[in-house]
Amino acid sequence: MAKIVAEHLKYKYPLSEKLALYDISFTIEPGEFIGIIGENNAGKSTLCQAMVGIVPNFYKGAYGGKVLIGDMEIAKSNISDICKKVGIVFQNPFNQVTGCKLTVYEEVAFGLENMGLPRSEMIDRIDYSLKLLDIYKYKDRNPFDLSGGQMQRMAIASIIAMRPEVIILDEPTSQLDPQGSEEVFRAVQNLSREGITIIMVEHKMEKIAEYSDRVMLLHEGKLIAFETPEKIFSRDDLDCYGVTAPAYTRICKSLGIKNKKTGFYPVTLEETKSLIGFSEKERCPYDQN
Amino acid sequence: MTRIEVQEMHFSYTEQEPILKGINITLDERSTAIIGQNGAGKTTFVKLLKGLLRPMQGKILFDGKDIACMTVAQIAKHIGLVFQNPNDQIFKNNILDEVMFGPINIGMDEQEAKRHSQNALAMVGLSDCEDKNPYDMGLSERKLIAIASVLAMDTDVVIFDEPTIAQDYRGIEKIKKIIRTLKAEGKMVLTITHDMDFVADCFERTIVFAKGKILLDGQTDKVFSKKEELSQAYLEPPHVTQLCNSLGYDKVFLRVEDFVSYVKSKGIENK
Amino acid sequence: MIHKLDPNSKIIYIFVANIAPALIGARMATASFILISIVILTIGKVLHKTAPMLEFSGLILLTVAIIQGIFHQGNTTVAFALGSVVFYKEGLMFALGIALNVINILMSFSILVLTTKPSDMVETFVHMGLSPRLGYVMSSVFQIIPQMTKTMATITDAQRSRGMETEGKLKTRIKAFFPLISPVVMNSLISTKERAIALEVRGFGSKQKKTFLNDLQKTRYDDIFRFVLILILILSIFWRVLIWLK
Numbered sequence: 075m076a077k078i079v080a081e082h083l084k085y086k087y088p089l090s091e092k093l094a095l096y097d098i099s100f101t102i103e104p105g106e107f108i109g110i111i112g113e114n115n116a117g118k119s120t121l122c123q124a125m126v127g128i129v130p131n132f133y134k135g136a137y138g139g140k141v142l143i144g145d146m147e148i149a150k151s152n153i154s155d156i157c158k159k160v161g162i163v164f165q166n167p168f169n170q171v172t173g174c175k176l177t178v179y180e181e182v183a184f185g186l187e188n189m190g191l192p193r194s195e196m197i198d199r200i201d202y203s204l205k206l207l208d209i210y211k212y213k214d215r216n217p218f219d220l221s222g223g224q225m226q227r228m229a230i231a232s233i234i235a236m237r238p239e240v241i242i243l244d245e246p247t248s249q250l251d252p253q254g255s256e257e258v259f260r261a262v263q264n265l266s267r268e269g270i271t272i273i274m275v276e277h278k279m280e281k282i283a284e285y286s287d288r289v290m291l292l293h294e295g296k297l298i299a300f301e302t303p304e305k306i307f308s309r310d311d312l313d314c315y316g317v318t319a320p321a322y323t324r325i326c327k328s329l330g331i332k333n334k335k336t337g338f339y340p341v342t343l344e345e346t347k348s349l350i351g352f353s354e355k356e357r358c359p360y361d362q363n
Numbered sequence: 364m365t366r367i368e369v370q371e372m373h374f375s376y377t378e379q380e381p382i383l384k385g386i387n388i389t390l391d392e393r394s395t396a397i398i399g400q401n402g403a404g405k406t407t408f409v410k411l412l413k414g415l416l417r418p419m420q421g422k423i424l425f426d427g428k429d430i431a432c433m434t435v436a437q438i439a440k441h442i443g444l445v446f447q448n449p450n451d452q453i454f455k456n457n458i459l460d461e462v463m464f465g466p467i468n469i470g471m472d473e474q475e476a477k478r479h480s481q482n483a484l485a486m487v488g489l490s491d492c493e494d495k496n497p498y499d500m501g502l503s504e505r506k507l508i509a510i511a512s513v514l515a516m517d518t519d520v521v522i523f524d525e526p527t528i529a530q531d532y533r534g535i536e537k538i539k540k541i542i543r544t545l546k547a548e549g550k551m552v553l554t555i556t557h558d559m560d561f562v563a564d565c566f567e568r569t570i571v572f573a574k575g576k577i578l579l580d581g582q583t584d585k586v587f588s589k590k591e592e593l594s595q596a597y598l599e600p601p602h603v604t605q606l607c608n609s610l611g612y613d614k615v616f617l618r619v620e621d622f623v624s625y626v627k628s629k630g631i632e633n634k
Numbered sequence: 635m636i637h638k639l640d641p642n643s644k645i646i647y648i649f650v651a652n653i654a655p656a657l658i659g660a661r662m663a664t665a666s667f668i669l670i671s672i673v674i675l676t677i678g679k680v681l682h683k684t685a686p687m688l689e690f691s692g693l694i695l696l697t698v699a700i701i702q703g704i705f706h707q708g709n710t711t712v713a714f715a716l717g718s719v720v721f722y723k724e725g726l727m728f729a730l731g732i733a734l735n736v737i738n739i740l741m742s743f744s745i746l747v748l749t750t751k752p753s754d755m756v757e758t759f760v761h762m763g764l765s766p767r768l769g770y771v772m773s774s775v776f777q778i779i780p781q782m783t784k785t786m787a788t789i790t791d792a793q794r795s796r797g798m799e800t801e802g803k804l805k806t807r808i809k810a811f812f813p814l815i816s817p818v819v820m821n822s823l824i825s826t827k828e829r830a831i832a833l834e835v836r837g838f839g840s841k842q843k844k845t846f847l848n849d850l851q852k853t854r855y856d857d858i859f860r861f862v863l864i865l866i867l868i869l870s871i872f873w874r875v876l877i878w879l880k
Contacts (some may be wrong), residue, residue: 444795
């Protein structure tokens, strides 16, 4: 399994005067779940695209530093080779449907046909990924007849079938309804359990806090911090970067409840529940009766 | 005060598949959120209010007048609707012209239209960009342009369809401020949304649509205390409410501040 | 049964149905192939779908017949007269020849087009060496156009919501053109860019030789069908050679 390493990555889109990414360096270990947060135009999507080679290979523009996936250097490789190692899923499920296939099953095959896989292997992989994403029952439907959540899971299945070591999700649920979002988040958790490295951009901070091993905070193209969710969301300066902590963390900040073991504020429902429940019992021991 | 009464309204695109099955509701000055899964009939409902679709049965009364006798263009003077995707409406090369399109269509003169448009742009925080091309702006700014282009029409009713999609924290705060301002100006505000924390923060009344019917309707905190009905509509309450539920509180809070002051007051009492 | 034939067999049919009569050089041969096509289309239960196309081309062929019947260069034998307009036999026979050939081409292509899924057809072309990019464009058109129609409806709603009139006098309609068409163009530019990237990250630009999920399976019927076709072709070449030798 491959490590992802960025070294002094800089990038400027053509026709733009400002750097979209400014001197970014980090290392992501195999199997990690990484959340990326930051306000709009902070460079989140650009960074994602730099890890699959869309930046700079598709957009061109000025590029400096490097990104390595294992021993493959992104800027020097073709997207068609990179995509065997790193897959990416975008916001809009609709615009990811190829439009040239009549069934979900064939749609998932698209990438595999391009890879030149033998037919029997294709079938194995398609079956596996449709089942993993829980959409096997829709395999004979027209891709455009699926709901948003189902379509997005099909997009993920299409990437998973290509067996990448890393999968990047750029706001995968922002255009879905609550049920569709939940379906996608559940699917992403499943992938994480399979040991795939996951990098997810998301505005729903509660979800970032719940799933991420570490969180990248980006602002104006710079990497401000890359830490555990507890440490990131316990910062006092989140407002300056246009992000907010999960509701649970905000409550605990106001109440001054920290997790004594870590020294940070809690970030998930479970953690908050145990801490608030505990301090309440301490404060009013008879309340229980 | 503006009132919209919907009586026994039915709608379907095809005979086999009814979309709305007998909607009865009165909308008033309270800011109102409409929630529910995709396909529950929310967008169809607001399109009917706008006259873009016409009911199969039943009627819609706007201030007592049946909108069946009004054209879409006439309704547009009273009810504004901001569509989900700003790219579905933007066609001018500069932002001010784009925003002035609606006001001029509904019969304002050039000067009045300009005044209203500039006010609307100030409200969404885009006053400095009047002369820019909308397509030089990001999607979140284009959404604000679309909002301004409806606000400039100065309608009594403003409806938003998913205003928080593609917005970050600051963008959502901005939209909350716009909604509060509209409310203070005495306008009726309706919003379709999937963002429950946004509903909790901003709306007095919440209507839950499920399978073409109104499942719940009432004061927002009352609606979010109905755990069973919500899960029936596959909806999760706001995060603060989820915390209340898992702590076993009988009282339901919607906002961080309310929860905090409750816990603090309890702590003080017990000291 | 016809639907299950390999598209390649149908392509061979188009080839033979048009080459063989030319080799034999008799109108009867062309007519026979038209008859065979009709039989095949009937078995495939799609004969009625050729009607609109035949009506359209029939109209054109009728014009050809009238013009040739009156004005053809070798016209000598009078066939009949309508009032003062005289129709000649040579011209009418010439027009008949053209008509038979056109109908034969249309019918033989109809078998391929009407009994094959568009995606299979494109895939066959790609197999035969058509560029996958061009193949993509051809097959995506079938799906993307209905989607564009939907976008167009939303845009109309959005602009009507801003008080724009779309119906009524011609002037109103002309005024409505720009606010309707430019969002369509912008929208499709945006979605095309996004879709292009989505295809790219699924290896569309790969130099690897493509493989196919759908095995285009040749059946026993394909073999029989092809054997008969080749036999006809050989016989007609034989016929041609015989005529030369005479």
